[in-house]
Amino acid sequence: EPEVTQTPSHQVTQMGQEVILRCVPISNHLYFYWYRQILGQKVEFLVSFYNNEISEKSEIFDDQFSVERPDGSNFTLKIRSTKLEDSAMYFCASSDYRDYNSPLHFGNGTRLTVT
């Protein structure tokens, strides 16, 4: 069964450094998402992306964050200058339709630790 792939599974970085989290969505999906989860808490929406532009973003997704689809397969989340509070599990997800009956399929997540 096709799946969403995220790399790395765990990233440790120092405060102030830039990080790029990578995702390969399911190949025929058109809608892409990033979510984050701080230590087993609620899963929070960050951003949705379609047709090479952001569809929607949350208040969490400030100027520190950016997303990109640099080629036909990868979807990346960049955090420009990481803060301690950015430590979380980051999930990439994809969907074949932007419709209420279309589930999001999630990757296994990247655990980001900012020291």
Added chain:
Amino acid sequence: AQKITQTQPGMFVQEKEAVTLDCTYDTSDQSYGLFWYKQPSSGEMIFLIYQGSYDEQNATEGRYSLNFQKARKSANLVISASQLGDSAMYFCAMREGKENRDDKIIFGKGTRLHILP
């Protein structure tokens, strides 16, 4: 206001018993979808089951079923014959329809289920 409410932060259930995990939701859309995801201790998010707002029958997927009561705006997950491997965090989520321009799934806070041997 919360759109997805899961009132049970944690539950302990004996193996082989049935489990009901509660979920209520709030939306003004006529078209919406309700989803349940399982998150084991390893951290991945696993899609379990889906119920559409226009579906007249409750969704079922193996040992999972969704008790959908539209008038009450509830979408409880029922796990029959629970197994030790069902121990995990369970999230209820909603995706709103065409009337709402939002493009995301909104999650509840989750219920941590412990299955006891």
